[in-house]
Amino acid sequence: MSKTVLVTDDDSEIRDVICIYLRNEGYRVCEASDGAEALAVIGRQAVDLIILDVMMPNMDGIRACLKMREVTGVPIIMLSAKGEDIDKISGLTTGADDYVVKPFNPLELMARVKAQLRRQSLQGSSPTKPADTGVIEIDDLIIDKKRHLVTVRDRAAALTPLEFAILELLAGHRGQVFDVDRIYRSVWKEDKFLSDNTVMVHIRNIREKIEDNPREPRYVKTVWGVGYKVD
Template identity: 60%
Template structure:
């Protein structure tokens, strides 16, 4: 990944006015900015350009944001921030379930979007930092689950589990503080490194995705347990 001030941001949105205003604010921060008017054009640009983060609208002609997000996720963990004119919970859940890292509802404050971009780039940069020499304590086992912190690798019954960076960070947080209950807001502030603002759905969807990948039945959880009215923990 490029350093923050040289990162390339791809805006995929069918509204020229939205692309223009976001382009201006990002360019003022020193970012290189690319634009695409629909999902198909955006995917084509990703084949020819080195992109560090995608801002992706949900409702677009030809290829919508949800489908484009799923396609992008097939090829890696590129940070994705989804935009939507609808501030409905279901839209947010669909966006996050399809693999988006964050969600911003239109109309939005461009400065808030820039702050979200910076947060995602910081998080990704920390994830990609070269690890120090590995030590035995950097790997932990919880039942049939093995977590290697430095390699960002999770094994379940001897088979590797493909997690997004955010899913891994949530799992690492809970696993390295076994028995401690983390509220939704605390998980968001720790993992996303941003103040918790309407973070409940975002965290809950990522927890649900994580449980699905770990085959962890929430009614009889082996790993991630819900402490009702408080938060989540791993014993």
Template identity: 65%
Template sequence: MPTILVVDDDAEIRDVIHMYLRNEGYTVIEAQDGIEAVDKTSSTAIDLVILDVMMPRMDGIRACMKIRDISNVPIIMLSAKEEDIDKITGLTTGADDYIGKPFNPLELLARVKAQLRRQSLLGTDTSSVLIEVRELVIDKQKHIVTVHKMPVALTPREFSILELLASHPGQVFSPAQIYERIWNEAAGYSDNTVMVHIRNLREKIERSPKEPQYIKTVWGVGYKVE
């Protein structure tokens, strides 16, 4: 049965979720903050993460971003915040679903099953060194990109941006997130810096850069690979 990581600083909430999941036969691992969640995701085979947003030491948004650096495991965000902007923030940082507190445990359980079923149908192999998006192929090990079997010369940063986006199909990354992950700088990013690299990438991999088929713009939010 799948192993589910439940992350919440409230022990009572963890206990309730644990009980419902255990009754369905799932293996449950618990963490009480974001730092512990990232550690357990990197050291244990996790099939799904239920992640609270408001936590000490490292909040759920930051933990979600770090988990996405190492895994494509489904993530369901759990938070007392129910404003649209909070949901958007959670989903654009890598979460697959979002449910507000207080929640119905049976609804949460249904969403867990839906995400696990979706992941099973996708059959994602996160350990593969090849990423294939239609005619675009990225060899992570050899640092080679081909489009229609023709090699494309990319700079190291262009390659890293493309790999980041293609490794998380459908997930939207803001310019700030791309800058932070690729340049390894938390502050001082420039939307223009990321935009220039995206434009250069499109010139190299797209048949028509003005009508991109691979790197899509989500206006007002960021970029994604479909």
């Protein structure tokens, strides 16, 4: 069965281009012109992925993403004309899974759509993940893989699906250092895009949610010049 992608952008020409490429790839498509309309769409039908512009009238993409994460865990790819790191961090912190800067190559966007849907369908099947499907306990940090739940000192940490996958990967191989490329391949199921700091942003978000002091992390540690590990 083909996947359904919701395209949300107030620019009808951009929506049209994206929809043409998506349909050419065999996806079903639905459209929205702002965040409020997109929320109404996902309230009445199931979608497998959301493409969400940041700058829109009525309800922008950041506010819409926050509200979407209250009701769905499907992948969200943010679109924005702003390329500065702070904009990317803001988008991913709200729960988005990926970020594409305008103007973009439609073929790159299609590659990112495929990567997100592939990661979603293959999640849990990677050979780099531990075989068990139980609970990982590291001091006060508890990762319940069956319930997709993380708690720290009995307090639930609201991780996005990608944040959970990264933490599960690192915690499931305690003490082992993973470089950024390996994390990307294991979680996103493809090679990292050139000059993409998405993994770094997600690590930062994880630390904000599980560490008492994100600047001096107790769990997710940086091995400088190499990568990340969970001790």
